[in-house]
Amino acid sequence: MPNKPIPRKFSTSAPLRGTMRVPGDKSISHRSLMLGALAVGKTTVTGLLEGEDVLATAQAMRQMGAEIERAQDGTWTIHGVGVGGLLQPAQALAMGNSGTSTRLLMGVIASHGISATFTGDASLSRRPMGRVIEPLSLMGASFSSSPGGTLPLMIDGSLPAVPVTYRLPVASAQVKSAVLLAGLNTPGITTVIEPVPTRDHSERMLRGFGAELTVEEVNGERYIHIRGDAELQPQDIVVPGDPSSAAFFIVAALLVPGSDLIIENVGLNPTRAGIVTVLRAMGGSIDELNPREVGGEPVADLRVRHSALTGIEVDPKLAPSMIDEFPVLFVAASAAQGRTVTSGLDELRVKESDRLCAMAAALSAVGAAVSETEDGLIIEGTGGELLTGGGPVITHLDHRIAMSMAVAGLASRDGVEIDDTRPIATSFPGFEALIAKVAA
Numbered sequence: 001m002p003n004k005p006i007p008r009k010f011s012t013s014a015p016l017r018g019t020m021r022v023p024g025d026k027s028i029s030h031r032s033l034m035l036g037a038l039a040v041g042k043t044t045v046t047g048l049l050e051g052e053d054v055l056a057t058a059q060a061m062r063q064m065g066a067e068i069e070r071a072q073d074g075t076w077t078i079h080g081v082g083v084g085g086l087l088q089p090a091q092a093l094a095m096g097n098s099g100t101s102t103r104l105l106m107g108v109i110a111s112h113g114i115s116a117t118f119t120g121d122a123s124l125s126r127r128p129m130g131r132v133i134e135p136l137s138l139m140g141a142s143f144s145s146s147p148g149g150t151l152p153l154m155i156d157g158s159l160p161a162v163p164v165t166y167r168l169p170v171a172s173a174q175v176k177s178a179v180l181l182a183g184l185n186t187p188g189i190t191t192v193i194e195p196v197p198t199r200d201h202s203e204r205m206l207r208g209f210g211a212e213l214t215v216e217e218v219n220g221e222r223y224i225h226i227r228g229d230a231e232l233q234p235q236d237i238v239v240p241g242d243p244s245s246a247a248f249f250i251v252a253a254l255l256v257p258g259s260d261l262i263i264e265n266v267g268l269n270p271t272r273a274g275i276v277t278v279l280r281a282m283g284g285s286i287d288e289l290n291p292r293e294v295g296g297e298p299v300a301d302l303r304v305r306h307s308a309l310t311g312i313e314v315d316p317k318l319a320p321s322m323i324d325e326f327p328v329l330f331v332a333a334s335a336a337q338g339r340t341v342t343s344g345l346d347e348l349r350v351k352e353s354d355r356l357c358a359m360a361a362a363l364s365a366v367g368a369a370v371s372e373t374e375d376g377l378i379i380e381g382t383g384g385e386l387l388t389g390g391g392p393v394i395t396h397l398d399h400r401i402a403m404s405m406a407v408a409g410l411a412s413r414d415g416v417e418i419d420d421t422r423p424i425a426t427s428f429p430g431f432e433a434l435i436a437k438v439a440a
């Protein structure tokens, strides 16, 4: 990342039109690299997200012995070392801004006989790691972390590790995945109990790579079992477009008058698609064209047309299926007719920034009527009027705050000034160029 912030003003947009694609899914991209590195032999990945977060995962897997290359045509190949075959990294693993890389790799390392140091940027170094330290310690790994269970931290993996049955105390796909990945090299059966379902890419992909993983439902909870000492078979993976990235363009097209936009190849895994459900319930015109399957995930092209939106009370049960999309939903709500109420969003306070606080401040600064509660925001929409605009708004090293407020700028009268656009590259390289393309 460049040393100095790169501010930018996002001005009132022409209608968004034409056909576009968003980059590959971030969650699936991280997992492709990790599982590819843990398989024996050559895995290929097309459509990998080449954002800074995913590149941090690639670099870490290289440091632990995997050979990872990108061909001219954008295909990635990974020569894996096999479960149990990771090597002691010589240097600290630099995780940048990426919580997913950090938490999932802590799981991977927990059951290998190696140790590693994790470092991160200022945002990542504030985020809680206790939620993975706890179950991985039960499995035998030991940790020495910075005060408050944060980075920088050191992990000593345990070989052999001990299988556990662990009930998730927070709805977190990262914690679930950390324990399942640790289970890969742990003799016996490791079980994660998930009271509230979260994104299931790890389960789908672990099975795809040949792990013995089963899921049963017991009294409304998901019990996920993985058999350890697994052998993973290399795969050819096609990564679908990231619904979390598509969400910025969906909301932009709904808000900017005259828009009629097709976003191709969007992943619509039900554990990720909550934003589409909620925007439709608000009156958003979002059609699914050409539904199909890509890389074991449901995918469609989305046609999004400018729509008059109405405020809504968002069911907190939907939160895990749209956990990364609340910042941009808040933007949509700010321009809707009437009141939007959200709750049950405590987890937003421990993302790349405190997203409730950051979005309340940013939206208020550009003319929206927002009040912050303990676990959500309440927003009185403009009734379809453009937001006033203004700024500079503060992004707190959080890519999704930056992109959400860029979308607010497109649907504002005077434009919105963002203090720093650098974080966008963590998950969505090419975001600004795509806006220029579809708003031309």
Ligand code: S3P
Residues within 6 Å of the ligand: 026, 027, 028, 100, 171, 172, 173, 174, 175, 177, 199, 323, 324, 347
């Ligand atoms: C992710 C899980 C979510 C999400 C993050 C990616 C994953 O985090 O916010 O962007 O790939 O497993 P939590 O597990 O903390 O909810």
